[in-house]
Amino acid sequence: MTTTRRLPAWIIAVTGMVYFFLHAPMLVLVIFSFNDSKFSTEWSGFTLHWYTRLLERDDILVALQRSLLVGGASTVISTVLGTLLAMGLARHRLTARTVLEGLVYVPVVTPEIVCGISLLLLFVAMGIPLGTGTIILAHVAFNISYVTVVVRARLEGMDQSLEEAAMILGADEWTTFWRVTVPQLWPGILSGALLAFTMSFDDFVITSLVSGPGTATLPIVVYGMVRKNIEPSINAISTIVLVVTTTLIYVSDRLTRSPKPS
């Protein structure tokens, strides 16, 4: 529907309340991250104190580094694997296709806690020590499907005749892939990668189950801070996380929306 219809007042009212409910809590957190008071719900002046304090905490900085490492590694691996799967599913007639499609959706519908404990069982049974390696493996496992879904959506919208033309003109599968498909596909790949990174960077439940001693990522440190209650530094971290996530999603959104960057 492209035309703007007149919306009944009650629908606008419900929508307004929902948007308020969805965004007011985070806005409050952001505002109070600049509050110059230990008792964080009384406003007593502006400060950047809670942000500078973050830089003094080694555990947070170390955890941030580990989160970036885990996010980067798992994003690269899951983007490569997820894109390959999307290509195979979208461009080839494979036997047992329905089974393969079903397999892609298993990680999407499996609750995090179930995914986490089943991986824990696997790692323990195989004798793999828990640590940064197992966190990366776990993140790849839950990210692949999301990358596949995003990249595949882009592939379905692409003109396949260019690839066919390249093949008929004598390019082999590999050349066609790198010189014809990838250049058209890259916004999809990049937006899949951004989503993968965001999910990896945010994950707490699965990470907490497959991480070993001394390999905490940022969400695990934040969880500890939330649990122990309560200093306004969490508000500051939350604000940073919110800003970073919103930026990544905005970029990803632009990439998927514009069909061709000409």
Added chain:
Amino acid sequence: MRVRRSIFRVINRRESWAGWSQVAPTLLFLVVFFIVPLAMMFGSSWMARGTYGGIEWRFTAEHYVRFADPLYLSILARTLAWSLGATLFCLLVGYPVAWTLANAGRWKNVLVFLVIVPLWTSYLVRTFAMIFLMRDSGLINTLLLKTGLIQEPLELLYTPGAVMAGLVYGFLPFMVLPIYTSLEKLDPTLLEAAEVLGARPAARFWKVIWPLSLPGVAAGSLLTFIPALGSYLTSDLLGGAKQMMIGNLVQNQFTTARNWPFGAAASFVVMSGVLVAVTLYLRMRDKAPGGGL
């Protein structure tokens, strides 16, 4: 003609080989790190608990029988009631929002973006935002005390209401977006036709809009129900020990209680709930006039 056909035959034959070589590494990874672990979980739920935690290789059904215990039955019932309740509530308030989005004209992009942002913002951070508002010294109580509406802080946190608010807050975007997608595909001429033919607003909704939005409603309900059913953080941080959901039971068995087989059985109970939900979804999708999303 013959040349063309033979070229296509060559391409097709190569395709199936190339196709498998493309999907094989990923499939292998998914099987090893997703399917095998799930199978191991299922298997170990039928094994006995080892003396020092861990698993002993002896078949038993005791972990499933244990769910007949009133304590665990109440956790099951609570989890189911809250997940269904949150899904239903999300549907009730999410549908009007989706309708607004589908008819928002030039504001559409901004409004859709504002629904996507919370979805990708750290759920842990968002849950903390709820704590920040609801705890005894939180913003809501501070404001109410200051205005003199209450003398004592209200007990908001660690109540069923807090968990419910957390579930809706966390998963509402999952409901709104699929419904919005199917409402956006709705052909406005259908509504005009219904109007011209004399259908009142209620009839236009129930006879035209609602049936055509069913694929979105089904997808949204599935995407809201599944994370609610398996939710762990929400009840952990907003509900406290009294408001345990099955996700907390699973986590508890794998950490403090160290009864892994029972934890595996509990997570398989979650998975069977997921399986039922997915089956219902697929049925509903196939029946819906608009087809799948």
